[in-house]
Amino acid sequence: MIDLLTSPEAWAALLTLTALEIVLGIDNVIFLSVITSRIPQPQATRARQIGLALALIFRILLLSVLVWLIGLTQPVFSIGGLGFSWRDIILLAGGLFLIAKATHEIHAEVEAREEEGPQTGGANKFFWVILQIIVIDLVFSLDSIITAIGMAQDLEIMIAAVIIAVIIMYVSSGPVARFVANHPTTKMLALAFLVLIGVALVADGFEFHIPRGYIYFAIVFALAVEAFNVMASRNRRKRKG
Numbered sequence: 013m014i015d016l017l018t019s020p021e022a023w024a025a026l027l028t029l030t031a032l033e034i035v036l037g038i039d040n041v042i043f044l045s046v047i048t049s050r051i052p053q054p055q056a057t058r059a060r061q062i063g064l065a066l067a068l069i070f071r072i073l074l075l076s077v078l079v080w081l082i083g084l085t086q087p088v089f090s091i092g093g094l095g096f097s098w099r100d101i102i103l104l105a106g107g108l109f110l111i112a113k114a115t116h117e118i119h120a121e122v123e124a125r126e127e128e129g130p131q132t133g134g135a136n137k138f139f140w141v142i143l144q145i146i147v148i149d150l151v152f153s154l155d156s157i158i159t160a161i162g163m164a165q166d167l168e169i170m171i172a173a174v175i176i177a178v179i180i181m182y183v184s185s186g187p188v189a190r191f192v193a194n195h196p197t198t199k200m201l202a203l204a205f206l207v208l209i210g211v212a213l214v215a216d217g218f219e220f221h222i223p224r225g226y227i228y229f230a231i232v233f234a235l236a237v238e239a240f241n242v243m244a245s246r247n248r249r250k251r252k253g
Contacts, residue, residue: 106151107213
């Protein structure tokens with residue numbers, strides 16, 4: 013442990029891996045912001061806290077079973093010469109779930125459905141949100157940790173990077189969720205991103221890797237355009253007032 017603390021290579025690996033984990037955590041934060049937007053604010057805050065706590069727990073548990081996790085990348089069956097591992101199957105299922113969930117939410121927004129009041133099925137709705145968060149946490153955690161294994165060799169560095177990344181996700185999740193809730197067009201944008209991320213996960217399941225840099229650049233660019241749009245709308249309202 014002392015050797016790691018005094019090793020420049022270890023610190024470089026920690027910084028690189030932490031940055032990568034934060035970038036990979038963007039998917040998690042977007043999903044949490046969207047999925048909790050349909051429940052009352054106190055429950056939404058609790059759901060985000062539970063979701064991020066589970067994300068941290070899942071990542072550390074997966075890191076503790078590295079040998080088993082590496083085994084998940086070995087093909088278990090093949091179709092038409094294309095081998096599928098358990099990791100591929102999990103990514104395919106998670107990607108399809110994300111696409112279906114985001115499409116359902118987009119349809120609900122377009123149809124402008126009335127939401128149930130907090131008294132009607134509030135506990136059931138909260139339980140259903142937590143269940144969906146658990147499913148997506150597992151998928152994102154698996155993808156994140158398998159990436160971490162390829163980036164660093166020391167378990168201590170991986171755990172430290174994961175903890176730092178989840179803390180930053182926790183700090184940013186509240187403002188992101190409030191922004192999405194307060195700006196309906198941003199919510200539609202976030203749902204479109206979830207469809208895009210789901211497609212990328214499905215492509216990964218078929219061994220066709222879409223560089224995440226393209227996806228994150230599209231997200232940042234679209235968010236920058238939306239930020240200008242929000243500022244322009246606010247200034248127009250001020251001039252009218």
